[in-house]
Amino acid sequence: MVRVIGSVLVIGGGISGIQAALEVADQNFRVYLLEQSGSIGGLMSRLDKTFPTNDCSLCIESPKMVELGRHPNIRVIPEGEIRSISGKAGNFTVKIVRRNLYVDSDLCVGCIDLCAPVCPIELPSREEFMIGGRKAIYVPFPQAVPLVARIDTDHCIGCRLCMAACERGAIDYFRGDIEEELKVGSIIIASGIEPFDPSSLPEYGYGRIENVITAPQYERLISAAGPTEGRIMRPSDGRHPERVAWIQCVGSRNAEFPSCSAVCCMYATKEAMATLHSKRYIFYIDLRSYGKAFEIFYRTAKRIGVEYIRSKPGVILEDHEKNPVIRYEDTETGEVQDLTVDLVVLSVGLRPPASNNKLSAILGVKLDELGFLAPKSLLNPLETCIDGIYICGCATGAKDIPDSVTQGVAAATRAILPLIQSRGKEIPERVKIKERVVDQSGIPRIGVFICDCGVNIASVLDVPALVEYAKTLPGVVYANEATFACSSDTQSQIKDTIIIQNLDRVVVAACTPRTHEPLFQRTCEEVGLNPYLFELANIREHCSWVHIHDKELALEKAKDIIRMAVAKSSLSRPIHRVKIPVTKRALVLGAGISGMRAALDIANQGIEVYLVERANEPGGILRQITHLHDGTPVADFLPPLIDEVRSHPDIHLMTGCTIDDVSGYVGEFSVKISGERNTELQVGVCVVATGMQELEPHGYYRYGEDPAVVTQTELETLIKMGEKWERVVMIQCVGSRDDERPYCSRICCINAVKNAIAIKSRNPQTEVYILYRDIMTYARWERLYSRAMEMGVLFIRYSPETPPSVDEKLRVRVYDTLLDAELVIDADQVVLSGAMIPSEGAEKIAHLFKLPIYEDGYFLEAHLKLRPLDGAFGGVFLCGGAHYPKLIDEAITQGTGVAARACSILVHDEIETEGIISRVDEDICIGCGLCLDLCAFGALELRSRKAYINPVVCKGCGLCAAACNIGAIEELNFTSRQIEAMIRGFMYGKETEEKGKV
Known part of the structure; x- marks a missing residue:
């Protein structure tokens, strides 16, 4: 019998690989993360902001990078690549080589202050997409993980000046590559993606016209951590461009690469929104706002003045002042025009990396026609043709960050399922860190670290002045400046300083605690300091970002914020989390494809699952569909899947049932279910997979009045019955992308194209027209669009200002914006692509599971x-159509991903609650009960006429403490004394005030 190895190899350290590694490691498996470059982070680490939230990209990725870098179950192997593989699923032997490039990673601390200045070689930086410079010895970026210097061996002249300058002896020109063997049970490939190089398109002048750059280069221009510190400058003369134009679909949606790159429309919109004090133009073919919150983001851009021009420019010229001149045909007006701008940004497509070919050859996995790694099938989007090898993220094609994250999480589930019997056997033994004893009676020793955040903070605030100010505050024994406080080297510095300076409080003045507080708390924990003795002062979102035009007042406000944080910190006390047992059962609500997949993947880990479905049969919206988008008949896979669910010993399928009440908390929920037999269940986690439904478009285009006007799902039934037509007209965006439903339903265009192909395949003589605003065949589904056109399906674009009309004779009138003429089509079948809307009862589910609802009506993650x-x-998770409309492979992926998130809780015997909760002083409480009615989490009850707060249920919102008239309730770490100290500026509280220390 072959031994099953409880370790997983993850190839690629982009966001998908990072997420996959963390999920595997959190479920007690050993992980090797092999990254061919010097740092994890991938393309996301080089972005400025992310859409549609406009979060700082590296600010939200860096904490995950640091978390991965110090996870005890994960070993990061930079500069590595695979040489060979042998064995089979459950027991692979992988030979790798790690390029040392003359730097000992165990000695190098990435300081770069000594070696880089003496290096005589200046080079364009690949990490900055060739718009910034670097030396032959360099660190990829300040937040790199691992933070180790690299030597560019292609350009190093071997002068060894850096070797002489390094005080740690980390540089050795006699070091060679290191080969080693890894024993793993599964492999996850997250090889990522590369931007297209537009040098091969002479019509756009890239490389010839100075002021034509690519979108990745523009990302580095607008980034505060980029080579220009966020100042947007023309390459030719360094001045700020007053007119900037973006050109979409550069290197994609063409004969050479017939695929959409999925994210370009939105990243151009994001970049345009970040470009202040300029006139902004975006040239596009179809605006693909198919993702969650994308359409709202696009509308916001239009509202603030971004101008969208529907056109694919033919050529870019240059005038005598080096201004790009864009020659284009405006397809809305039919006119050929020239637009002179100061800067052109080419929204380049995303291509598979060259490493895919090598991985394919070594591992035996197949590539698709574009060079991406090919999934086994549409129904197995994470599996390859080789058992035990899985794929995720952009390895399978271009996709947005949340889709990459979801695939990383899901790939973790697929990779560990065959290894369950070896869970925990390969992980290193953890050393328990003893908590430092903190003297709570004396004067605290506070350390303050103030972050530059590149120039996010430092360009507005005088950080050295803030450091000197912090040193004057009572209790502060150490203060220092950090370029990036979230980087791994600063984390190490903080830990060293806590020990050397004997600190018992730490204050970091940086950015939002929402993303970074857990990172710094963990850093404190690693040297034995209670995490609740850490305080984060937000001087970025609350100061530098909002007061950029008045630096003097901003500086004074930053001092106030830091002083308040120090005041609060001085009164902080150690808080310890409560450990609670986990009920090792899961509830999955909704038995559509996503819910069934989640239930199976949880149950296959030996965990009991209750699968609750309000309909009398499982299957969800798939029961209304005959064929998938790749032609797979639903009847081929849905019945066997349902049989698998019904026969699984650990799945209890409960149809015709609804949820009446939910109480409790993560690890121990109580759920009341009504149906044929009323039941109350105790479960550890809840998965909401309630799906979506097609809008019944009454009031649109005579639907409900004329039987020849149907929806796309109703059309599927007619196609299955063998109906034939002479002329079919499909109308897109019915009830969506409007004021009532300001979102794209994501799947409608692909469904319409699929059904149009089905009609033409059965009867090529049938005329099929699709009336559309923008065709949303994103990513690889662009090929479906091309196939439909090749088969003779006619696409007619209409404007939302002049929508089509259908009269009682089924005569369709539409104003064709391309032809600049009204067309009249005598149809015998009209098909409406209605909006996808949340399933019935979504509002009740939101209330029961405390799920916010986004403005599109779907649950907010x-x-x-x-x-x-x-x-x-x-403890509550979302997947499938409950989260947002999605295609079947996306729904399956989310179901599998949710299984990983659920099992990250369910595999443990106990979990820790949050430490910041409210508590009651029973000596003061009068038992009035006011707080009971206010608590949204049900944490409060009366016991012996006194309020009692369940520490497990309490979420520390503080509402009860604020409402208590007599002050009997206080919130830990936000006590009245701490708040008072912050407001009034007291540094030590009442005791020191009496000594005259204010």
Whole structure:
């Protein structure tokens, strides 16, 4: 019998690989993360902001990078690549080589202050997409993980000046490559993506016209951490461009690369919104705002003045002042025009990396026709043709960050399922760190670290002056400046300083605690300092970002913020989290494809699952569909999947049931279910997979009045019945992308194209017209669009200002914006692509599971980018159509991903609650009960006429403490004394005030 190895190899350290590694490691498996470059982070680490939230990209990725870098179950192997593989699923032997490039990573601390200045070689920086410079010895970027210097061996002249300058002896020109063997049970490939090089398109002048650059280069221009510190400058003369134009679909949606790159429309919109004090133009073919919150983001851009021009420019010329001149045909007006701008940004497509070919050859996995790694099938989007090898993220094609994160999480589930019997056997033994004893009676020793955040903070605030000010505050024994406080080297510096300076409080003045507080708390914990003795002062969002035009007042406000944080910190006390047992059962609500997949993947880990479905049969919206988008008949896979669910020993399928009440908390929920037999269940986690439904478009285009006007799902039934037509007209965006439903339903265009192809395949003589605003065949589904056109499907674009009309004779009138003429089509079948809307009862589910609802009507996740599967309430997860409309492979992926998130809780015997909760002083409480009615989490009850707060249920919102008239309730770490100290400026509280220390 072959031994099953409880370790997983992850190839690629972009956001998808990072997420996959963390999920595997958190479920007690060993992880090797192999990254061919010097640092993890991938393309996301080089972005400025992310859409549609406008979060700082590296600010939300860096904490995950640091978390991964110090995870005890993960070993990062930079500068590595695979040489060979042998064995089979469950027991692979992988030979790798690690290029040392003359730097000993165990000795190098990435300081770069000594070696880089003496290096005589100046080079364009690949990490800055060739718009910034660097030396032959360099660190990829300040937040790199691991933070180790690299030597560019292609350009190093071997002078060894850096070797002489390095005081740690980390540079050795006699070091060679290191080969080693890894024993792993599964492999996850997250090889990422590369921007297209537009040098091969002479019509756009890239490389010839100075003021034509690519979107990745523009990202580095607008980034505060980029080579120009966020100042947008023309390459030719360094001045700020007053007119900037973006050109879409450069290197994609063409004969050479017949695929959409999925994210270009939105990243151009994001870049345009970040470009202040300039006139902004975006040239596009179809505006693809198909993702969650994308359409709202696009509308916001239009509202603030970004001008969208529907055209694919033919050529870019240059005038005598080096201004690019864009020659284009405006397809809205039919006129050929010239537009002179100061800067052109080419929205380049995303291509598979060259490493895919090598991985394919070594591992035996197949590539698709574009060079991406090919999934096994549409129904197995994470599997390859080789058992035990899985794929995720942009390795399979261009996709947005949350889709990459979801695939990383899901790939973790697929990779560990065959290894369950070896869980925990390969992980290193953890050393328990003893908590430092903190003297709570004396004067605290506070350390203050003030972050530059590149120029996000430092360009507005005088950080050295803030450091000197912090040193004057009572209790502060150490203060220092940090370029990036979230980087791994600063984390190490903080830990060293806590020990050397014997600090018992730490204050970091930087950015938002929402993303960074757990990072710094963990840093304190690693040297034994209680995490609740850490305080984060937000001088970025609350100061430098909002007071950029008055630096003097901003500086004074920053001093106030730091002083308040120090005041609060001085009164902080150690808080310890409560450990609670985990009920090792899961509730999955909704038995559509996503819910069934989640239930199976949880149950296959030996965990009991209750799968609750309000309909009498499982299957969800798939029961209304005959064929998938790749032609797969639903009847081929849905019945076997349902049978697998019904026969699984650990799945209890409960159809015809609804949820009446939910109480409790992560680890121990109580759920009341009504149906044929009323039941109350105790479960550890809840998965909401309630799906979506097609809008019944009454009031649109005679739907409900004429039987020949149907929806796309109703059309599927007619196609299955063998109906034939002479002329079919499909109308897109019915009830969506309007004021009532300001979102794109994501799947409608692909469904319409699929059904149009089905009609033409059965009867090529049938005329099929698709009336559209923008065709949303994103990513690889662009090929479906091309196939439909090749088969003779006619696409007619209409404007939302002049929508089509249908009269009682089924005569369709539409104003064709391309032909600049009204067309009349005598149809015998009209098909409406209605909006996809949340399933019935979504509002009740939101209330029961404490799920916020986004303005599109769908449940809002914890974070649009990095936590797309987590609900706002701990232990509650989202997947499938409940999260947002999606195609079947996306729904399956989310179901599998949710299984990983659920099992990250369910595999443990106990979990820790949050430490910041409210508590009651029973000596003061009069038992009035006011607080009971206010608590949204049900944490309060009366016991012996006194308020009692369940420390497990309490979320520390503080509402009860604020409402208590007599002050009997206080919130830990936000006590009245701390708040008073912050407001009034007291540094030590009442005791020191009496000594005259204010």
